[in-house]
Amino acid sequence: MMVTIKLLGPVSLEVRGRPVPTRSVRTRSVLAVVGLAQGQPVSVGRLVDQIWGACLPNSAVQQVHNTVSQLRRAVSSAAAAEGLDEPDWLRTGANGYRLGPAAEVDLALFLDDVRHAERAYAAGHSHRAGDLIDQGLARWHGEALSGTSPHVASEAARIEAQRRVARVSRIRMALETGDAVDLRQEAESLLAEDPFDEQVRVFVMRILDLQGRRKDALHVFREGARLLRGELGVDPGVQLRHAHQAILDGTTVERTVDPAHGADPPVPAQLPPAPGAFVGRSAELARLLSVLTTPHAHGRPAIVVVSGIGGVGKTSLAVVAGHAVADRFPDGQVFVHLREPPGPLDSKKALARVLRALGFADRLPATVDERRALLRTLTAHKAILIVADDADSAGQICDLLPSEPRCAVVVTTRRRLPDLLWCESLELRPLAPDPSRQLLAAFAGDALPPISDPDISTIVEACSGLPLALAIAGARMKSLGPGRHRDLARVLDAESSRLQALSLGELDVSETLSQGLSLLSPDARRALVAVSGLTSPSIPDWCILAACDADRWRALAATDELMAAHLLHPTTESDRLSPRFGMHELVRLHLRPRLMSDADGGRQALETTLVWWLTLAREVSAHLTGEPFETSLAPEAAATAPADVVKAAIDDPAGWARRDQHNLVAAAQAAIALGRDELAVALVDASRRPLIACWLQDTWETLTTLGMRAARRSSNSRVRGRALLARGSVFLNTGDYPAAVRALWLAKELLYGVDWAGAAVAAGNLAGALEVLGEPRAAVRNCDDLLDVAELAPMARSITLRRRANAHASLGQLDAALSDFAEARRQLPYDRNWETRAHLLEGEARLHLKLCRPAEARSRLTEAIDSARAHGSPRVEGYLLLTMAEIEQACGEFDAAMGSARRATSLMSRMGDRDGEALAAYQSAMVAVASGSVATARPWLATARALLQATSRPVELAAVERLLLDHGVAAPRSS
Numbered sequence: 001m002m003v004t005i006k007l008l009g010p011v012s013l014e015v016r017g018r019p020v021p022t023r024s025v026r027t028r029s030v031l032a033v034v035g036l037a038q039g040q041p042v043s044v045g046r047l048v049d050q051i052w053g054a055c056l057p058n059s060a061v062q063q064v065h066n067t068v069s070q071l072r073r074a075v076s077s078a079a080a081a082e083g084l085d086e087p088d089w090l091r092t093g094a095n096g097y098r099l100g101p102a103a104e105v106d107l108a109l110f111l112d113d114v115r116h117a118e119r120a121y122a123a124g125h126s127h128r129a130g131d132l133i134d135q136g137l138a139r140w141h142g143e144a145l146s147g148t149s150p151h152v153a154s155e156a157a158r159i160e161a162q163r164r165v166a167r168v169s170r171i172r173m174a175l176e177t178g179d180a181v182d183l184r185q186e187a188e189s190l191l192a193e194d195p196f197d198e199q200v201r202v203f204v205m206r207i208l209d210l211q212g213r214r215k216d217a218l219h220v221f222r223e224g225a226r227l228l229r230g231e232l233g234v235d236p237g238v239q240l241r242h243a244h245q246a247i248l249d250g251t252t253v254e255r256t257v258d259p260a261h262g263a264d265p266p267v268p269a270q271l272p273p274a275p276g277a278f279v280g281r282s283a284e285l286a287r288l289l290s291v292l293t294t295p296h297a298h299g300r301p302a303i304v305v306v307s308g309i310g311g312v313g314k315t316s317l318a319v320v321a322g323h324a325v326a327d328r329f330p331d332g333q334v335f336v337h338l339r340e341p342p343g344p345l346d347s348k349k350a351l352a353r354v355l356r357a358l359g360f361a362d363r364l365p366a367t368v369d370e371r372r373a374l375l376r377t378l379t380a381h382k383a384i385l386i387v388a389d390d391a392d393s394a395g396q397i398c399d400l401l402p403s404e405p406r407c408a409v410v411v412t413t414r415r416r417l418p419d420l421l422w423c424e425s426l427e428l429r430p431l432a433p434d435p436s437r438q439l440l441a442a443f444a445g446d447a448l449p450p451i452s453d454p455d456i457s458t459i460v461e462a463c464s465g466l467p468l469a470l471a472i473a474g475a476r477m478k479s480l481g482p483g484r485h486r487d488l489a490r491v492l493d494a495e496s497s498r499l500q501a502l503s504l505g506e507l508d509v510s511e512t513l514s515q516g517l518s519l520l521s522p523d524a525r526r527a528l529v530a531v532s533g534l535t536s537p538s539i540p541d542w543c544i545l546a547a548c549d550a551d552r553w554r555a556l557a558a559t560d561e562l563m564a565a566h567l568l569h570p571t572t573e574s575d576r577l578s579p580r581f582g583m584h585e586l587v588r589l590h591l592r593p594r595l596m597s598d599a600d601g602g603r604q605a606l607e608t609t610l611v612w613w614l615t616l617a618r619e620v621s622a623h624l625t626g627e628p629f630e631t632s633l634a635p636e637a638a639a640t641a642p643a644d645v646v647k648a649a650i651d652d653p654a655g656w657a658r659r660d661q662h663n664l665v666a667a668a669q670a671a672i673a674l675g676r677d678e679l680a681v682a683l684v685d686a687s688r689r690p691l692i693a694c695w696l697q698d699t700w701e702t703l704t705t706l707g708m709r710a711a712r713r714s715s716n717s718r719v720r721g722r723a724l725l726a727r728g729s730v731f732l733n734t735g736d737y738p739a740a741v742r743a744l745w746l747a748k749e750l751l752y753g754v755d756w757a758g759a760a761v762a763a764g765n766l767a768g769a770l771e772v773l774g775e776p777r778a779a780v781r782n783c784d785d786l787l788d789v790a791e792l793a794p795m796a797r798s799i800t801l802r803r804r805a806n807a808h809a810s811l812g813q814l815d816a817a818l819s820d821f822a823e824a825r826r827q828l829p830y831d832r833n834w835e836t837r838a839h840l841l842e843g844e845a846r847l848h849l850k851l852c853r854p855a856e857a858r859s860r861l862t863e864a865i866d867s868a869r870a871h872g873s874p875r876v877e878g879y880l881l882l883t884m885a886e887i888e889q890a891c892g893e894f895d896a897a898m899g900s901a902r903r904a905t906s907l908m909s910r911m912g913d914r915d916g917e918a919l920a921a922y923q924s925a926m927v928a929v930a931s932g933s934v935a936t937a938r939p940w941l942a943t944a945r946a947l948l949q950a951t952s953r954p955v956e957l958a959a960v961e962r963l964l965l966d967h968g969v970a971a972p973r974s975s
Contacts, residue, residue, distance in 0.1 A: 003075060003089040003103045005035040007159070008110060009142030013071070015078035015087070020071075026051055029149045030067050034090070034097055035105040036155060038405065041095035050151045068097060107144075107159065110136045114166050114381050115406075117173075119330070122267075126176040133170040137163070158403070164190065165380050171203045180207050191220075195227055198236065202243045209247050217247050268332035268357045271387065274323050275316045277442030277471075280435025284426060288321045291424045292385075292408050293328060300422055301401065302408040307416050308428035309566040309584060310512040311468030314412035317428065318387050321410065329408065331382035332358065336400070337389045339515075344392035347399040351375060354386065354400060368399060376403045383407060392519065394420035414516045416564040427566070430465030430584065439467060443474025446482065455489035462492035463502070464585040468512060472504045499589055513590045516565055522600070523547065523554050524561040528568070529602025530609060532583060532591040533673065536666035538571040538659075541579040542645050546612060547605035550642065596673075606670060610679055612641035613667040616649055617686035620657070623650040624689050624835075654912055657690040661699040664691075668706045677710035681719045684726050693875070695915050697733060704730050718758070721750030725762050732769060740769040748786075757795060760786060764803035771810050779807035795836075798827040802840060809847060818847050834871050838864040842883050854891050861887060878907035878916055882923050894931035901927055918947035922959075929963055937963070 006012045011028040013020040022028050029051045034042050048060045057063065068090070076086050087102035099105070113136030121129035144159040145152060171187050174180040180187075184207045190200045201224045208217035221244045225236050236244070284306075291304050306314045322333055334357045338345045345353075351371040352364055358378045365371050379402035391397055391413040397420055401409060411417070416425065431439065437460055441448045449456065459477075463469035473492065477485050491501045502509040517525065527547035531539050541559060548554035559581075562568040568581040595602050619640070640646065649656040664687045671680035684707035691700040704726045711723035724747035731740035748762035763786045767779035783804035787797065805820035821844045828837055841864035848857035861884050868877040881904035888897035901924040908916030921944035928937035941963055 002084060002087040005031050005103060005105045007032055007035050007105060007107045008140040008144055010146040011148055015075055016082050018078050018082060020074045020078050025147065025149055026063065026067055027071065028147045029152045032145055032148045032152045034099060035107065037098065038108060039099050041093055041098045043096035051149050053151050106139045110139045111381065118381065121173055126173050130170060130173045130177060133166055133173065137166055162380060168200060175203065175206055181210055198240045202239050205243050205247065214247055268334050270335040270357060271322045271333050272319050272335060274320050277439055278316060278320050279438040280431040281313065281317055284317060284428060285321060288317065288426060289324055292321060292325045301405055303423035304426060305411045305413060305417050305420060305423050306426045306428065307413050307566065310414055310516045311466050311509060312428045312430060313467040314428055315389055318410045318412050322385055322387055329383045329385040331384045333385045335387045335389065338392065338396055339390045344396065347396060350396060351399055372399050379404045379407050414565060431467060432465065433460060436460045436463065436465050436470055439470045440474045443471050444477040448477065449485055455486050458489040458493050462498055466586055468507065469502050469509050469586060472502050472507050475504055495589055509586060510590055513587060516567065521561060524558040526601045526605055527558045528562055529591050529594050529600050530605035532588045533595050533606040533670040534663065534666040535669060536663045537582050538580045541581065542642055543609050545642060546608040607674065610667050610671050613664065614679065614683050614686055616641040616646060617664065617683065617690065619646050620649050620653050621686055621689040624653055624693055653690055654694050657694040657696060661691065661696050665699060665702055668703055672706060672710050677714040678716060678719050680710040681707045681723050685722050688726060688729065701730050717750045718755045721747045721755060722758055724750065725758055728765060732765060737769045737772050741766060744769060760799045764799045767803035767807055771807055776807045776810035780804055783807065794827040798824040798836065805843060814847050814851055818844060834867050835876055838867050838876060838880065842880060845883065845887065849887055849890060854887065857887050874907040875911045875913055878904040882919055885923050885927060889927050889930050894927055897927045898924060918944065921947050
């Protein structure tokens, strides 16, 4: 080393023993801060803070840069004077300044000397140890960090304390070798500095006794006893009393056990055995080992917090890492469990366990502060690893932190500890499928069948990546023996028996999860139980509001608590404006009994959440149709979802439906599980329009299946009728018209007289199915039956008239159809139901076109388009523009028709309506074909074919395929 930074006295700088001028406080402070960092980067901001504190000059940063430049020039000049090349002693990086390989710090050399002396002493080489201590103490040349700024000089007390420990160690070693007589003045000096230090007082008594000054030795004891009783109110400790009695008896004072310096107690090696199977955590282990083996900045011990849900393998990771780095902590590895029945261990007991592990068994201090100070004394100048298992709070850990930079602390906890500062956080998630199979195989041994066995996949999926569950399942497979894994797979596959099967002796998944739940606040517990009823993988954050009485602050606190406890986790669908959460499947199953018993108020909170989902679906449906959502189902659903949630949904109904389609299914499932059959069917009924509008047919079909399940358990004809009405709409969409007729006929009969609006919709849909089946007269009779009822509401009467008008048109009775359309419009208020009015105008326009009245047709359709544009509905406007294109095409106005079709295409594309885009492309192709422009028609036909193949439009697709063949473009082969 060429450059030496001296901190053990007035701060100075030397190059091969040649002093380098450091005249200003600022220069010495920069040297001290960089030297104290022990080779870690020091930012300019930190240097500014350490030099000036809160009183910063405007040019503080520039002054730091200037000071560093001056130091470099001074060192270069000194090196040149010695005939040396410029040394690499101070480097600049992205994170600040740090020492290079050509620099050394006398403080680091001193600490190395002390550490080597302790090891030599522990190995029985007392003389060698004494020489090393003397070498280290000889490096001191005054008061540490002299001549620096007050902020930097505040570190001097810690360094001086290390010097005192070394001086005490030197006397202890000299007593072992019989050379202590010459150190009497040093021992008396130490005692004068701290007269309450019983260890040093014993040393003084022993030296005086060795010199034959027994009376003086007894006086030293009496003076110490007087001080302890008078000032502190305590009696002398065991060591001091033992030394006193030995002098009185005239016997030789035996070597004093000194747990503070690790002479007699065995080095603690308390880590549990490493787990036999440890897979799927290579990245986490590498990160943990990196933190434990890298010197920590700012002279602090490394602290790593490993958090995760119970049973995820936190302790296993900590233990594996501890064994891997044990050689870096030769002074011991302490393992302390911070929980005992009935709850977390208090700081006083936790400190007692650690202190005993370090060999201090005599008269533990009474207060937490004293025990904390003793811990830091015992760990000074040592490299000790402390593993604190199952911590509950940051307060528990703060009391266990040593101040020695060579120590390290690994904390395992079920919750994040954001208030534990200066620590590295490592969160464990459940294992992926492949590592889960490997862990299961490790525990199952020879009982594991081939990994491709489908029953193995069932077992792995049932364990949901939780290592504890996989260990139990593997142990059960081994216990059952080969060939019995199928029985275990069936038991685990059933949700009702899964958790019972995941219990084996002391290992119990439910018990482990219960420990985490017991620490939650009432709001967090109620919210967790409530959202556990929703089986969706992505739950919106506003669902927690229902459990907190719509109090946003309480909901935010509950959400943070559940996230910190790893009982909820953010999903990939989360974003800044719409946070979403998921829940581990085993946690959900564990909470089910609490949900059904309503022990925490979670059932009631879930019912409120379901009502909010219902009102939200109704609001979106009303927005899409431009008319109020009318239903007689679930009249108790008066409470609405939060206004901002409703606004976000109606601002983007298509996005809302796609994001929350699984939540609508989960809400219906939850309503059925709670026995709220009417609420389940109401959810199905309200979700129809948003899902159909976004072409989410699979989700809609799943919902209608759930509605039928609820209806079968209900004796309420309204509930059963609405469920059949929804199911009938699925049959209509899939083209199963005979099944649609059966379902809709029964729905109309059930709703007749108890739900006129539902009966009208059933009759209208039934009429449409009958028309397709070639029975328009039956469709007219079906509508006539309902229109004869005086109690029929205007909206229901309008729906039925519209369906009868379509049936009349199918029979060629165009005037009767026009009359029905006009009457249907008169039934609706002008300022409401604008979308229904627009579609009625569209129907009239088509009839006028058939009657060769293009002007009337264009007038009706223009009125409908203007209405859609005024109400801000680009989707409805787009479909009406397609009808306008048909009319203009029929009138031979091909340019106008192509313009209308292109505007419709633009609107459909902007809305993300795939079905609308396909129909717009189809209409554009038809216009191009009708105009005779083959070159224009071909690309439109190809586009229309590609889009129609992704939708359920077989009639249009067949027409396009025929036209493509006619124009010389081959249709693709069917796969």
